[in-house]
Amino acid sequence: MSNNVLKNLKPYEVFKYFEEITQIPRGSGNEKGISDYLVAFAKEHNLEVIQDEALNVIIKKPGTAGYEGAPTIVLQGHMDMVNEKNQGTEHDFDKDPLKLRVEGDMLYATGTTLGADNGIAMAYAMALLASKDIAHPPVEALMTTDEEAGMSGAMALNPEHINGRILINIDSEEEGKLLVSCAGGVRVSVTLPIKWEDIKEDKTPIVIRLRGLKGGHSGMEIHKGRGNSNKIMGRILYDLQDRVSYNLCSLNGGAKNNAIPREADAVLLVNKEDVEGLKAVASSWNEVLKNELKASDPDVNVQVEVLPDRYNKMFSKETTKKAVQLLYLIPSGIQTMSMEIAGLVQSSTNLGVVTTSKDMITYDSATRSSVKTLKEDLVNQFKLLAEVVGVECETRADYPDWQYDADSKIRRVFERVYKEMTGNDPEIVAIHAGVECGLFKEKFGEMDMISFGPNLYDVHTPDEHISISSTERMWNYLIAVLKEIK
Structure with a gap:
């Protein structure tokens, strides 16, 4: 499936899965292929998996040794991407794989959107789920459909399929910024x-x-x-x-x-x-x-x-x-x-x-x-x-808000670990727009949530690109945060 364009990039497992993801057409409304791919991945690794009628996928993995009794963490992202291409670019988003290229520290798709929004969340989750040597609490990887076109996947999600009450959304686009609130509308x-x-x-x-x-x-x-x-x-x-x-x-x-x-x-x-x-x-x-x-x-x-x-x-x-x-x-x-x-x-x-x-x-x-x-x-x-x-x-x-929680425990963990890793305090931000966390807050009630991610640029345009080094730093950040949750 993969063309191995990214085989020399680190972290290897993250970019290996990201490249596989880019070979599967997955514009909003066309997520069957990527949803089935995630199910096949889970079965290959003998993990519990749920695929619902909206094609949302939930993959569950027990905690590693010493973390069996730790609180369950929900790692969340969305499958779909925005399909945009340059005028004159020959590309059929319904069937063609993306054409990847590396320029210095940046990864692009040639003439089209890259889909790092939000393919990187899937790649992070899959690398963690496939790992055998990363310490972590019980994990539920939740990948939703149709986020870019209306969040219908998140709206259709059955809350009974999710046990965790700490959610880490990986759909932010600036390293060092922690998203803690969004608007409803x-x-x-x-x-x-x-x-x-x-x-x-x-x-x-x-x-x-x-x-x-x-x-x-x-x-x-x-x-x-x-x-x-x-x-x-x-x-x-x-x-x-x-x-x-x-x-x-x-x-x-x-x-x-x-x-x-x-x-x-x-x-x-x-x-x-x-x-x-x-x-x-x-x-x-x-x-x-x-x-x-x-x-x-x-x-x-x-x-x-x-x-x-x-x-x-x-x-x-x-x-x-x-x-x-x-x-x-x-x-x-x-x-x-x-x-x-x-x-x-x-x-x-x-x-x-x-x-x-x-x-x-x-x-x-x-x-x-x-x-x-x-x-x-x-x-x-x-x-x-x-x-x-x-x-x-x-x-x-009508979609719900995600109101700032001054007492968020997961935010404090993210803040402490970032300070230890970089010597700097992360920036706490909120956006005046809707994200899936608002729907989850309404659907699940008590859910401690945060959103983070590596540096992405020009998302939703054919110039979309992602920083390779930032992807590695934020991967190491995620691993360090999970290690702290016992």
């Missing part, structure tokens, strides 16, 4: 039915386009203060209401609710005598925005153009008013900051997508919080706003 949709009116007099269509914003991940980059095109459009349209009479025809902005929107378009109909006034007011926002966003989005610009198209229908005045009210009032951006972890966004919401369809305008937001009650409070704000305006509000894709 929920998608919130507010929908406004459109009342259309026939156009009975000559109206001029004008489009306002918002461009030049940087955008970014609505969790990981929400703290950077970047402009949200939908919210900015709400400000512009609200300002126009007091200056020019207009009706909206369409309102659209953003592409994904978990991304800070970069662009927005609004089509308005105005009387001919109001065209120049509307253009002047809308254009004046260029100066306002370039001042407000000069550090985060210096290229922001508002474009105003008279359209050649003719329209037969427009939103009623009532619909136009409500559309602008919602755009202006729906909360978006940072809501609270953590007082326990410096610099951590505790709760936020992002008005990511606004779309106009035949019958309604939909406002889609991604709401996140590392504290469950704050997430619930934000959802209540949406529901109350919808009630006041007289529209519908629905939630979906």
